[in-house]
Amino acid sequence: MRSLLAEDPDELGGHRLLARLGAGGMGVVYLARTPCGTLVALKAVRSEYAADRDFRERFRREARLARGFTGRWLVPVTDADAEAREPWLATAFVPGPSLAETVDGHGPLPPRAVAALGARLAEALSEVHAAGLVHRDVKPGNVLLALDGPRLIDFGIAQTHGATALTEPGALIGTPGYLAPEQIRAGGGAVPASDLFALGCVLAYAATGRRPFGTGDPAAVLYRTVHEAPDATGLDGLPPPLRTAIARCLAKDPAERPAATSLAHTLSAAVPGAADPRTGTATGPGNHRAPGRGADGAGDGPDDWLPSAVLRLVTERSTRALDPPARQTTPTRPSAPAEDRGPSRRRVLAIGGSAAAMLATSAAAMVLLAKGRGRGKGGAQGGAGRNLPTHGIGLQGALTGGRQEAGQAQERGARLAVADHNARENIRFRLALTTYDDRGEAAPAVDGARRLLADRSLRGVIGPTTVAAARAAVPLYGTASMPVLPLSVDYNATGLSAAKVRTLCVTTAPTSYRTLPVLAYLTWVHKVERTAVIEDRAAGAPSADIVRSLRETPPSDGTATVHPVASGANDFRPAVAAALAARPQAVVYAGTSPSRAAACARALATAGFTGPRVTFEPVMRPAFPKTAGAAAEGWVIEAPYSDPQSSAAKAARAFTAAYRDRYHVPPARWAAEAYDAVGLIARSLDSLGGVDITSGQVAERLFKLTYDGVAKPVRFTQDLTHSLSPDNTAFLYEVRGGEFRCLGRYDQVR
Template sequence: MNGIPGAGGGARAAGALQPLLPADPSSLAGYRLLGRLGAGGMGVVYLGRTASGELAAVKVTHAERADQADFRARFRREVEAARRVTSPWAVPVTGADPDAPEPWMATAFVPGPSLGEAVHAHGPLPERSVRVLGGAVARALAAVHEAGLVHRDVKPGNVLLAVDGPRLIDFGIARVAGETGLTSADVVVGTPGFLAPEQAAARAADIGPASDVFSLGCLLAFAATGRPPFGTGTADALLYRTVHDDPDVDGVPEPLLPLVRRCLAKDPAERPTAEDVADRLTADAEAEPPDWLPAPVVRTIAERSARMLALPDIDPTEPGAPPEGRRAPGRRRFLLSAGGAVLAAGAAVGARALYDRGGDAGGAKTGAGARERRWVIGVHADLTGPAGAIGRAQEQGARLAVELFNARPPSGGSARKRPFTLTLKVSDDRGDPSRALAAARALTTDPDVLAVLGPTSDTTGEAAMPAYDEARMPVATVSAGLNLLAAGDLRTLVRAIPSHPKAGNWIGFHVLHQGSTRPGIVHDRTDDVYGWQYMGGVDWAVRYEGASTPYHRVVPAGTTDYRTVIRDMLDHGIDAYVHCGVTETAVRAALALHEAGFTGPRATGQRVFDEQRFLREAGAAAEGWAIGAPAADPAALPSAAAFRTAHARRFGAAPAPYAGEAFDVVNLMIDVLVEAAAGGSRPGRAQTARALLAAEHRGAMGAYSFDASTREVNGIGTYMYVVEDGRTRYVGAAPLGPPGKKGS
């Protein structure tokens, strides 16, 4: 996220935060701006925070630059390039508007130092650190190349260091492989000293993925020795040495030297691929402990993360009277300072304020003409895949809401009259992200579909949302809590579920209420983003006002030996265990804890609740575990009595988890459509999306309204279940804060 001189990776570190100037804005597109991370002739990079507390690096270009057509085109390319790269080792874009008067882009903020800053401050990295660093950056570059791009500026300032691994940043000069537009053929683009010979010689036609691999070789040599392989000096001298001289690799550890030399081959054809480099570097590293950085660097990261907690607060959400004209939410109110999602100040995956740009086709008047068109609500769900039980429960809840509405008397004689007949249209993606886009388009291409419930999971939601957003289709999900679903330019999504970081908050508070002062927190990287977001939420909660001192472990994907992980955590004195990960690894952790005789509080989150596999495979080891979920138990809520009765009559069984939430959200959609029909028109999709975001509804499971900036439901928290005798018993809503906090 560079392109601004003086605003490189090191400038984005928390230690370099400068105060805002009088001419700087205090907020931008839903981000409160807290200070400057860097500035130059092109613009300014600010540290921003969303309404929900997540931090972002917000890059804003100067207006005079934005007036240059080629500059705006380059900025748009930067945004597009960054969004095409999907990797846990590349910092994601969380929002952007290349068409704004002053184009801006926000990326997740990483509070650690850049590689260059760390090496200059603390010296070269040890061999294992270099292996982990190079393996992760190589994986990020492999994702860049898979997206058809070349990064073109891999250097120490564009690699940020975090406790759970490095992050590659800055796609300002990335471009499609083989493309030469927007840059003159004789212009050298990149950073001298870390360029490939074909870049240094401005041979644009030869620049490709192998060029990034050469830069990666320079990066590895620098990390291992503390020196750039082609020395220092003027740009001309560095470019000449890169093309003609051998690199200085004295001091590179012997086991790494052959690979580094291959990366630094003058001929691009002789270099390995990024994937090959990653495989060579991580063959042994992933089996070793996850504490990959030297202690002085870890202390730097910890100090900077602490400074993030000391930044000015944004307005907290506190208990009290609701704003005039709005009812207080009937479900759980989020009582924390919005700084609670500083939880992600390492995860840093924020939602941004979203904008509706219109796009309505215009509604047809009710009457004879309107009766020729159907009024359809869609359900996008996994009905036959890994989350089929959840998808089918939601489909049943939606179907029941539609059937009860259609059972109302038609317009004319009742206060609850039916101005139209509803149809339910269901699209099954089988839980497969590769099918999710087609499942979404089956609904968006039907002009009668006015709103959609779903998708069921994070991964299918990510794949499907571009189609929904393009069609201006209002979408409400009750089971996909990924923060990234509300990032970027999405204008039509609302989430009737807390984000994973917020859910992690409540899991952390639950553990504190069990008396823990030294909880162990595992970030399982099997589903890295989910685990990352949950871990950040738990970590912030258990540290809240010094409530406890947690011990962390980051466990690589594919790890099967949880005995070693648990033994290490017990040796460090943990008195509780929180698993931020998927069911498969939660089973391994439960078995290892049971074998070790650990009986302290054990807790986990939504992904484990969503599958009965944990109870089956963990068996006796699952007893006593607490599992948080965004779905309450209808059997425990007096307000859900009529829903339970209707569900049992219609389907012959009690409602499964998520059925009640789906029932409520579809009834909320119905309220919006009925109100539009009362005004004499059939609403368009964008109009329905705006109305849905502003609507309020009191349903079987509680009351619903949405935050206009985050598009997330107000007030709903996490609900706790405890495993007893091989079953989950509903406990109730998770505490709102640590012990002693009012309302917790």
């Protein structure tokens, strides 16, 4: 919500204007008050468009169609004048964000909320279809979220089934990514089932935060919609009835999709606790839920259907509507008209009438305010009501496949960071996260990089998750001057060079620095002067690097003896016996295999050695304590990732609480590092002024920053390599009771 400008009128059609809700090339949307005191969203169209006879006819039709709807989940038109010099249309004002703003800023909705969303939107579409109309632009930006349920808006392109569109011949009407295949093949021709396909796309996006046919070049999105299966990443975690309903909506054949009325009934019972769209009461098992937060993270009471952070945002906007900002008194310079790009015959038109700025007050919002529900930590979305630029951050990783645990943790950490940034007061820009699942494989990684780079708002990329994916994708980002921050990838193993890929920003210590925590532990925590190194030659180069480092710089400036185990040998007892003959005070296993490390641990335990035993992160897998048994107890392991829930730092405690509140589990490995990566990019954007920024500028600025993150401090050397300063960037864990317990950042362990 922004102040009225000096040149804005005081009133339109008897409505007193209070503030600006939004503005675009076609007109302005105002917050206004009717003569009887009701708040409305009033859309005024610029006179140059009103001079177009076809446009005025379309506007007249929009007002007529929207006036005829009475459904609870459709925004009613309260008044309109299609004959005025500047036509205007007033609708009920709903003080809620769009679904797009909510998911991009706060992450996917819980299953119960998705089911309620789908049931109510399906009911709205059933009324539209019963009137012989097709909406044709069901998308997240046209869905507003209110306290009592969603509202479907923007009937500017709704038309009678079979009618001729008032647009240029051959144009597609709607939004790529939400158009049904038959609309694309027929050049915009739509049937009621087309709206169901779009609704399936909307629900998949609401549940996962991912667009089922991807993003990027519109032509590529349209091609995937017609010829490829939808991206089902994340849908497998939904309750089967909800997952099946979404899959049916996404069927390529319109005849295989459900009718809107049928879908409304199906979704109302898809998830226990979802509200019946006809009554607003919960259905299915557990429909007598007592007040309090549901297990899926929805709101605080039986009538709440949205996560608490979104409910708080609605409350804040309701408050802001009651106290609009004062009008500006200094006239602004008129903006230059947008450049005419000469649309082609097959141009995709995203024709919007009433955009997501049609937001509105309800009695339920006043009840919420009367209850005194506060904004809460991280609840208010500070920049949401302001006309701020949006900068995109991409996350490319193994969201499925063998490394999905790391990829999914990074996605969660990044989403939390984006939501936290957007919730702050006085921000100069908003962030939006786009993800791509490359499964950790090279070929999909190349496709993912190309798709992400097609987004002109992209300012940085986090990932990939694996060495193979990084080798394939990182050079593409470098060529495009796009900063790329791989987190869980060993920089040394990729063979990539920061001197050649100038935008490669490595925030994780490579293996060449992994001995630093071990040296610190065996010098300051357990001061030892004689160290034995069991070199597992099955590990190859990583083991040789560790041996070379410990030989050159042994703990406490003492001595280090090396005792190799051949790659084909499985018996560690001879090497252990030779090592213990040197009377070491500590033993280091230099290898990467959890099972072979377990064999080493058993041999040491059998020989009676109880001094410090240390190894490295690749061993930190469940197989190590499971295979070694009691022999694994007390082993200390270096790792490049933090465990914020075990930290006493204020930032780590806040991150852990927010992560638990949102995902209902403790932070997973690499989540905090992804949170910090988003913070580092945001810090770079902010230091550049927040607007008119290129990705190359972001890449250049990243390396000049000092950033104290949740996980660790991030600093870079000021030379040609732009290397991460390795001091204080790794952590120590200890095996206790068969679990890996974090001791802390290595420089803080006592």
